[in-house]
């Protein structure tokens with residue numbers, strides 16, 4: 028099967044070049060290269076400019092891209108964080124992605140591909156926006172909604188940058204000894220400044236960005252014709268989604284699916300099969316999407332986490348997929364893996 | 380497909396009862412219950428007793444189990460950590476595991492199932508060992524080797540306990556502000572003691588155990604008859620294993636497979652398919668096992684991480700699987716997902 032499902036936030040338009048992260052000379056040269064692309068983040072969100080919706084109602088926002096000259100002053104401020112994101116991928120015959128919207132298509136292959144960096148600054152947001160020549164630029168207020176309006180390519184870049192920045196914002200002290208730490212290796216490492224710290228001997232995960240695996244699952248009724256969806260208290264009226272939960276220490280993905288479904292809905296699950304996954308940069312989850320077959324059907328909702336859960340028929344779900352939100356059932360948008368798991372079950376192709 | 384691959388460290392013989400973790404009264408009652416089982420950990424490793432190898436050369440070590448009376452004094456020491464692991468699962472017609480070695484089989488179903496706790500103490504190890512009535516008790520020196528000798532059931536318990544304890548040992552300070560933190564919820568949460576800390580507002584992953592997703596993959600040659608294995612400098616002579624690497628922020632599992640394989644071996648990968656996973660509690664990884672199809676074959680080893688990598692034929696691999704270690708090729712033991720991925724490719728059933 029050559030087809031690989033690609034979810035929103037998953038596309039990698041950049042080669043991360045992890046081997047270059049510790050190469051200070053190379054990195055310094057790339058930082059001041061006139062071809063380098065900078066993205067500006069404030070409060071973990073990127074500066075974007077909103078354009079008219081296109082015919083397909085797809086891309087509505089673009090990342091504001093800056094050159095070295097336009098951000099040079101910010102790079103010099105001690106509070107600024109600069110994260111190396113990678114260099115644009117060369118399209119080769121072996122390249123696994125085959126997008127037609129690549130910014131590289133017309134470029135000479137002999138030229139070095141542009142490097143990308145993310146800058147995080149706590150300068151005044153309104154002042155920062157003045158740097159952008161485009162109209163309607165802003166920093167999104169609601170990332171869960173506003174970061175879903177990017178192109179596939181830019182969404183992937185934002186997933187990477189936002190997760191790394193969220194880690195720096197939450198993990199600036201050493202968890203092992205409480206001392207301050209400093210950023211290294213282009214943003215992919217933090218080193219404890221206390222020279223006696225255990226974290227400096229050997230390799231410790233405290234020094235590396237955190238990625239939280241989460242299972243998200245569509246539970247199928249034993250009759251094969253209904254699926255289990257639930258809603259949290261904070262969901263808008265009518266919205267139901269897949270159940271989900273953090274994988275716990277010492278647990279397999281499949282056992283995490285069984286445990287979370289039983290905890291949240293009381294339903295017991297038998298076979299579990301992996302479908303596809305999605306990085307979710309709020310702040311740094313890896314959503315692991317599965318289909319799960321129920322072996323019991325009575326629902327007993329865990330009221331701490333879920334407000335309601337119930338079985339929906341194939342027909343109800345198909346109607347919502349085809350006609351959009353219904354009073355009885357709204358599902359999350361196509362950019363979410365919950366949506367894609369539901370489409371997958373119904374037997375519809377991804378409409379990403 | 381009803382068959383679900385179950386890897387070592389994956390079995391869950393306990394119901395984690397996460398809903399009870401915050402219930403102090405229930406927890407206190409369970410702690411002093413005479414039926415409760417305690418495991419003793421020193422330096423992240425459990426006290427085990429070694430028995431003769433059985434006929435199948437399988438289980439060689441058992442966890443030393445203690446009752447409340449035997450560890451009461453340790454529970455009172457301020458340095459002792461007590462982690463709630465869960466209660467023994469009732470065997471029900473719906474139960475997904477169907478082991479014949481369950482300690483519950485002969486018990487009355489009307490009785491409350493025993494709770495299990497892990498105790499971590501820094502008391503002198505030799506003194507601790509005197510508490511054990513069994514001969515040949517010890518704390519393993521090499522967890523990578525010695526923790527692979529347990530039964531499936533006990534291995535699962537150790538995976539959970541060791542990962543949680545490793546988190547406490549490395550994350551005792553708040554990464555957000557550097558203050559001390561205290562354990563809560565049976566060991567599944569740490570709370571910052573600085574009442575102004577950001578980590579107290581809303582939900583933050585800094586307060587929860589860390590699980591690091593790692594992809595581990597068997598890369599198949601385009602001809603379908605060879606697989607790519609590599610070795611680290613620290614491996615014993617002749618040992619080769621699957622390539623593996625940490626999933627990075629904002630990355631899908633499939634992209635992580637492609638990136639790590641190309642970084643470590645120079646080989647480009649096309650389609651990736653998930654096979655099965657394995658918790659690996661050294662200290663707290665989730666190993667995500669995949670098959671990956673190569674779309675290039677030239678090997679260029681990344682010498683920082685790998686000493687050698689090469690293509691092995693189906694025949695070479697089969698010979699090692701059937702006859703054990705060969706001079707030309709040794710593979711990791713059956714308890715590792717690397718071994719199981721190789722068996723899976725060869726088309727042999729798991730021999731767990």
Ligand SMILES: Nc1ncnc2c1ncn2[C@@H]1O[C@H](COP(=O)(O)O)[C@@H](O)[C@H]1O
Nearest residue numbers: 239271272273287332582583584587588
């Ligand atoms: N890594 C984590 N990040 C955030 N919340 C977590 C994490 N691990 C466990 N939790 C807890 O899990 C709850 C959400 O439940 P669930 O997603 O179903 O596992 C949160 O409200 C937290 O109490």
Ligand SMILES: Nc1ncnc2c1ncn2[C@@H]1O[C@H](COP(=O)(O)O)[C@@H](O)[C@H]1O
Nearest residue numbers: 230231232235236591623624625639684
């Ligand atoms: N969570 C983590 N824990 C330990 N090492 C990490 C982590 N994330 C990245 N690394 C780095 O990854 C190296 C191992 O490479 P790999 O397993 O191929 O990704 C380690 O030596 C660390 O430098």
Ligand SMILES: [Mg+2]
Nearest residue numbers: 272273287397
């Ligand atoms: Mg949970």
Ligand SMILES: [Mg+2]
Nearest residue numbers: 272287291332
């Ligand atoms: Mg839950």
Ligand SMILES: [Mg+2]
Nearest residue numbers: 270271272332
């Ligand atoms: Mg949940």
Ligand SMILES: [Mg+2]
Nearest residue numbers: 045624625639
């Ligand atoms: Mg890596």
Ligand SMILES: [Mg+2]
Nearest residue numbers: 624639643684
């Ligand atoms: Mg690597």
Ligand SMILES: [Mg+2]
Nearest residue numbers: 622623624684
């Ligand atoms: Mg590796």
Ligand SMILES: [Zn+2]
Nearest residue numbers: 201204219224
């Ligand atoms: Zn430190």
Ligand SMILES: [Zn+2]
Nearest residue numbers: 553556571576
């Ligand atoms: Zn704090």
